[in-house]
Amino acid sequence: MARPRASPDVPVDVQVSDEPISEISDYAEQQVRSVFRFAHEPVLYARVRVSRHRDPAASPRATAQANLDVNGRLVRAQVSAPTSEEAIDRLQERLQRSLERVARHWQARRGRTTSAQPHEWRHGDESAHRPPYFPRPVDEREVIRHKTFALARCGVDEAEFDMDVMDYDFHLFTELGTEQDSVLYRTPSGYRLAQIDPDPDHLAEHAVPVTVSERRAPVLSTAEAAERLGAMDLPFLFFLDGERGRGALLYHRYDGHYGLITPSD
Numbered sequence: 001m002a003r004p005r006a007s008p009d010v011p012v013d014v015q016v017s018d019e020p021i022s023e024i025s026d027y028a029e030q031q032v033r034s035v036f037r038f039a040h041e042p043v044l045y046a047r048v049r050v051s052r053h054r055d056p057a058a059s060p061r062a063t064a065q066a067n068l069d070v071n072g073r074l075v076r077a078q079v080s081a082p083t084s085e086e087a088i089d090r091l092q093e094r095l096q097r098s099l100e101r102v103a104r105h106w107q108a109r110r111g112r113t114t115s116a117q118p119h120e121w122r123h124g125d126e127s128a129h130r131p132p133y134f135p136r137p138v139d140e141r142e143v144i145r146h147k148t149f150a151l152a153r154c155g156v157d158e159a160e161f162d163m164d165v166m167d168y169d170f171h172l173f174t175e176l177g178t179e180q181d182s183v184l185y186r187t188p189s190g191y192r193l194a195q196i197d198p199d200p201d202h203l204a205e206h207a208v209p210v211t212v213s214e215r216r217a218p219v220l221s222t223a224e225a226a227e228r229l230g231a232m233d234l235p236f237l238f239f240l241d242g243e244r245g246r247g248a249l250l251y252h253r254y255d256g257h258y259g260l261i262t263p264s265d
Contacts, residue, residue: 010043017051024084031092038096040103041071050084062087077167098165136256138230145259155204159184172249172261177204181247183238194238225250
């Protein structure tokens with residue numbers, strides 16, 4: 001398949017904190033630009049952030065994140081490493097893998113065929129580089145970001161694909177077969193699905209191996225969800241928002257605070 005040629009005019013916005021800015025910025029731009037040739041369509045814009053934990057005891061210390069606009073499709077990656085240079089190198093590898101998968105998916109859909117590799121995440125070799133969240137004391141944590149958007153209405157395969165190319169550990173969506181707000185997430189043994197009222201027998205047809213949690217989502221307010229998440233020390237909590245009547249997801253941000261995702265009306 002012919003690849004679109006990467007234009008040197010594509011803007012790459014690099015933000016660096018707690019580092020020699022010019023040196024790290026130039027290296028980050030160089031490494032991110034090098035993956036443009038793996039995109040199936042032109043890259044229109046790229047944003048890169050490189051930061052280090054100020055706490056010298058934090059490990060790993062460096063985090064690198066990139067968002068690419070591939071002709072309207074967003075591809076995202078975020079990694080961590082002991083040094084900024086190593087984080088940028090890992091970021092390049094993660095972006096290349098995601099772009100190659102998007103290209104294969106696009107080619108399969110163009111040819112009206114099913115991808116032969118719907119489940120490409122290999123247990124153990126991706127999660128090791130994910131940034132840990134800062135161990136902020138529970139009584140200091142706040143919900144400092146609230147994202148509201150229309151949830152994708154799709155099956156498990158599409159949810160897994162979107163989660164992979166966006167480099168998320170979990171994905172909130174409305175499952176097509178059951179019409180339920182659901183969250184797909186990774187576990188050490190594979191993919192798992194949680195629903196408001198679990199109904200595994202009526203999920204839309206899918207190829208990705210997934211187990212379904214038997215627990216119903218708890219009915220909570222945001223404050224109650226934050227209290228429960230702090231007590232359980234989990235990476236996220238999926239719950240039924242008692243005020244909105246929809247599924248919601250509260251998660252740990254990398255700064256130790258919480259983020260909240262809710263569906264739009």
